[in-house]
Amino acid sequence: MKITIFIPGLVLGGTERITCNLANHLVDCGNTVEILTLFSVEKPAYLLKKDVNIICLLSDDEKETNKIKKVIKHVIRYFHLISYTMHSNTERYLVMLPLPVIMLLSLKNITVKVPVIFSERSDPHHSFGASRILNFLSKWLLRKADGAIFQTESASSYYHDVCKCSHLVIVNPLSEALITEAKRDKADDPEEKAIITVGRLSKVKNLSLILNAFSSIHTTYPEYVLKLIGDGNERKNLEELTRKLQITDSVIFCGTLNDYSDIYRKGNIFVLCSDYEGMPNALMEAMAMGLPCVSSDCPCGGPRELISDKKNGVLFPVKDQYALETAITGIIADSKYADSLGKQAANILDIADPTTVYNIWDDYLSKV
Numbered sequence: 001m002k003i004t005i006f007i008p009g010l011v012l013g014g015t016e017r018i019t020c021n022l023a024n025h026l027v028d029c030g031n032t033v034e035i036l037t038l039f040s041v042e043k044p045a046y047l048l049k050k051d052v053n054i055i056c057l058l059s060d061d062e063k064e065t066n067k068i069k070k071v072i073k074h075v076i077r078y079f080h081l082i083s084y085t086m087h088s089n090t091e092r093y094l095v096m097l098p099l100p101v102i103m104l105l106s107l108k109n110i111t112v113k114v115p116v117i118f119s120e121r122s123d124p125h126h127s128f129g130a131s132r133i134l135n136f137l138s139k140w141l142l143r144k145a146d147g148a149i150f151q152t153e154s155a156s157s158y159y160h161d162v163c164k165c166s167h168l169v170i171v172n173p174l175s176e177a178l179i180t181e182a183k184r185d186k187a188d189d190p191e192e193k194a195i196i197t198v199g200r201l202s203k204v205k206n207l208s209l210i211l212n213a214f215s216s217i218h219t220t221y222p223e224y225v226l227k228l229i230g231d232g233n234e235r236k237n238l239e240e241l242t243r244k245l246q247i248t249d250s251v252i253f254c255g256t257l258n259d260y261s262d263i264y265r266k267g268n269i270f271v272l273c274s275d276y277e278g279m280p281n282a283l284m285e286a287m288a289m290g291l292p293c294v295s296s297d298c299p300c301g302g303p304r305e306l307i308s309d310k311k312n313g314v315l316f317p318v319k320d321q322y323a324l325e326t327a328i329t330g331i332i333a334d335s336k337y338a339d340s341l342g343k344q345a346a347n348i349l350d351i352a353d354p355t356t357v358y359n360i361w362d363d364y365l366s367k368v
Helices: 014-028 067-087 098-105 132-144 153-158 176-183 207-220 235-245 261-266 281-288 302-306 321-333 335-345 354-367
Strands: 002-007 032-037 053-056 092-096 116-120 147-150 166-169 194-198 225-229 251-255 269-272 293-296 314-316
Touching: 002 014, 002 098, 014 032, 014 092, 014 281, 014 354, 067 098, 092 098, 098 116, 098 132, 147 153, 147 354, 153 166, 176 261, 176 281, 194 207, 194 261, 194 281, 207 225, 207 235, 207 321, 235 251, 269 281, 269 321, 281 293, 281 302, 281 335, 293 302, 293 321, 314 321, 321 335
Parallel strands: 002 032, 002 092, 032 053, 092 116, 116 147, 147 166, 194 225, 194 269, 225 251, 269 293, 293 314
Antiparallel strands: none
């Protein structure tokens, strides 16, 4: 079967990661896979097998800031998409994120005459619910979808009155490499007193919250360091905040890393402070590595579906610095509690086993 996955690009991000991993799996199963992107792809952020073909609708590496020129380029992309769908022998389309969804479903039953599966990869309130225009378009276009895949029950419920097609909630799969690393004996690994957070350095991740919380925690536990793995447009602001809080020497900006399992092995606590998320891969990976995890109880419910509060992790209200500090200090102060949280968290290895998850994807794609 030939499958086309249509997304904006292949930069660092959860949607891009699941796209690459899924494409690799589908190719391994004998399918022909193309990834169709809106923007140029010089090098995918994640490993892609050579049999996966990447097609860009408009080869343009410049980031357009002029609104009129930006619209013109999207119009050009749309006409290129029409041409692609007219001449492609694709048997299934899998489309993610608002703009690709709008563009492709607007061609449904015109040039697109094969099943289209829509997949929501974020909090619906910040994707199709982000504006009245997107909300209107979703009610018109998503009815044309032949299938839908969601990461959480909450996301599925959001689209209940819109998507009348068959749909599934499928958890993100862990990578085989991470599972191998998670099952490795860690008894002899050196332990580092570190609090770890992973993700884009962007406002939605609310990393200023962990910096402010860490500033308070550090006065009682000065031996701890905070490690931020990732990069983004908020880095300068966050670095300035560390200087204001006088914690520069104890905060490490690690930048973008392809493999941070070594940091997970040495670290003590993982923290996620996001204002909203889909199904956070970083949280899942930290749980798999047996770390006690603290996460904001953010929409659209991904952390709550992963964490049973105070059993295999700790949830705190979004933006609540005091609750975050309390959760972290509770883990630092009680090693038995921390060990129990980590051991229970590692059960996610069974829930997000890639073989099981991809079998669900395979079955769904074949039946839609």
